[in-house]
Amino acid sequence: ETGVTQSPTHLIKTRGQQVTLRCSSQSGHNTVSWYQQALGQGPQFIFQYYREEENGRGNFPPRFSGLQFPNYSSELNVNALELDDSALYLCASGDRPYGYTFGSGTRLTVV
Amino acid sequence: AQRVTQPEKLLSVFKGAPVELKCNYSYSGSPELFWYVQYSRQRLQLLLRHISRESIKGFTADLNKGETSFHLKKPFAQEEDSAMYYCALENNNNDMRFGAGTRLTVKP
Numbered sequence: 134e135t136g137v138t139q140s141p142t143h144l145i146k147t148r149g150q151q152v153t154l155r156c157s158s159q160s161g162h163n164t165v166s167w168y169q170q171a172l173g174q175g176p177q178f179i180f181q182y183y184r185e186e187e188n189g190r191g192n193f194p195p196r197f198s199g200l201q202f203p204n205y206s207s208e209l210n211v212n213a214l215e216l217d218d219s220a221l222y223l224c225a226s227g228d229r230p231y232g233y234t235f236g237s238g239t240r241l242t243v244v
Numbered sequence: 245a246q247r248v249t250q251p252e253k254l255l256s257v258f259k260g261a262p263v264e265l266k267c268n269y270s271y272s273g274s275p276e277l278f279w280y281v282q283y284s285r286q287r288l289q290l291l292l293r294h295i296s297r298e299s300i301k302g303f304t305a306d307l308n309k310g311e312t313s314f315h316l317k318k319p320f321a322q323e324e325d326s327a328m329y330y331c332a333l334e335n336n337n338n339d340m341r342f343g344a345g346t347r348l349t350v351k352p
Contacts, residue, residue, distance in 0.1 A: 166340065175248075175330050175342030176288070189338030223288065229338065230276045232290040 136160065139224050139236035146243050151212045154239045156224030158205040165207045166233060167199060168223040176223055182207060211241075219243045246271045248333050250343035257321050258351050265316040265346045267305075267331030276334040277314045279305055280342075283327045291316075291329070301325070321350045 136159030146152050158165050164183045168176035178191035182201035196212040205226070211218060219242050227233035247270045257263050269275060277294040292300045294307045294314060305316045314331060331343040 164338075166338075168340075168342075173344075175332075175344050176340075177342070178340050181338045183338075191339055225288075229334065230293070230295055232278050232293050233340070234290070235280075235288040237287045 137224060137226055137234050137236040139222075139239050141239060142237070143240045144242070146214050146241065148214055148216060148243055150214050151210065152214060152241060154209040154211075154222050154224075154241070156207045156209070156226075156236055158207065158224070158226035159234055160205055162205065162226035162228060162234070164226060164228055164233075165201055165205075166225045167207075167209045168225065169193075169218075170221040170223055170238070172220075179209065214243045216243050246333060246335050246339065246341050248331050248341050248343040250329075250331055250346050252346045253344065254347050254349070256349045256351060259323055260320050263318050263321040263325070263348065263350075265329050265331075265348065267314045267316065267343060269312050269314065269331075269333050271312075271333055271335060273336055275307075277305075277307055278332045278334070279303070279314075279316050280330045280332055281327050282330070288330070321348075323350045323352055326350045 138157045140155045166181040167179040170176045181189040185201045198210045201207040221238040223238045224236045225233035249268045279291040281291045282288045303318045330345045334340045
């Protein structure tokens with residue numbers, strides 16, 4: 134049991150809608166990161182939170198936002214969904230430089 | 245620019261043969277490099293990290309700063325090694341970049 138759980142596992146949304154994905158990190162891990170993985174590609178870094186503050190961001194527009202809570206849970210919010218946002222979204226927790234523990238992901242389909 | 249390249253999308257070897265999965269990177273600072281593995285129907289999991297200089301499941305990876313490479317090697321492949329392998333680099337801004345991955349198939 135890796136200790137990182139994500140919900141929901143699958144989600145279908147309509148273009149233009151907003152979505153919130155949730156992650157429960159492994160207890161004791163102060164860092165949580167979110168990634169987008171398109172089909173056939175490696176995960177792409179969206180952003181990272183450390184003790185409830187964003188401390189790193191990849192090349193994603195501001196409509197991708199997040200929150201981290203004191204109870205090791207976090208959220209990824211995406212506004213104004215586009216068809217290209219269809220992907221697997223991964224949450225990972227851990228502490229630099231030891232590597233990260235990944236969740237199973239949320240498969241988002243935008244139609 | 246920070247980049248991770250895995251030149252082989254697919255790699256197939258026979259059981260007992262040596263295997264090498266290539267990873268090249270570009271980064272101007274001191275990289276932190278990792279190999280992650282994803283077995284069929286399982287989540288992505290850390291295989292090894294360069295700071296530990298460890299051997300996990302018989303795999304090793306050496307950081308070669310001169311060639312900017314971090315190739316993953318195993319002297320005798322096993323069928324259970326069949327999986328998707330990702331090389332990843334974390335920079336000083338906590339940005340973790342993954343390669344596109346190499347699918348390893350070990351044939352009996």
